[in-house]
Amino acid sequence: MDTKLEELDITKVITEDLIDLTLQATTKMEVIEELTHLLYVNHCIDSEENFIKDVLYRENAGVTGLEKGIAIPHGKSESVIKTTLVIGRTKQPVEWESLDGEPIDIILLFAVKTSDATTVHIKLLQKVATLLADEEILHGLRKAETKQEVIDLMAKK
DSSP, X not given: OOOOSSOOOGGGTOOGGGEEEEEOOOSHHHHHHHHHHHHHHTTSBSOHHHHHHHHHHHHHHXXXXXXXXXXXXXXXXXXXXXXXXXXXXXXXXXXXXXXXXXXXXXXXXXXXXXXXXXXXXXXXXXHHHHHHTOHXXXXXXXXXXXXXXXXXXXXXX
């Protein structure tokens, strides 16, 4: 992955295989498990159990639910093979600690290689934060019918 700080092409860390617009999860833990499984079957991590432990460790450090139904959990982990972003949308909003106290329906789970933890991780968070501040993109993520629509939205800025 290109780790230049000037520009991060988000399409390098997200593919259609890493998007699930119909998560079955009804709890925060089920969301994390479902998205972690997607990472595992797409060879982005080598251990679901270890990665989930690292995500939960980060969850205990602070709120990852933002506002407007979005959560950005992340795990910096030795089990990450390549830094990636997996996106899920639940059928029904899920209870999640969030800045506005509201439930979550769109989740962007970051899987960050320990060696990428400083440069790429920060750049990826900045890029996603910029995207999620855009009401049009949020609306698009909720209405997207295809995985390619999600990628196009995320590649917008």
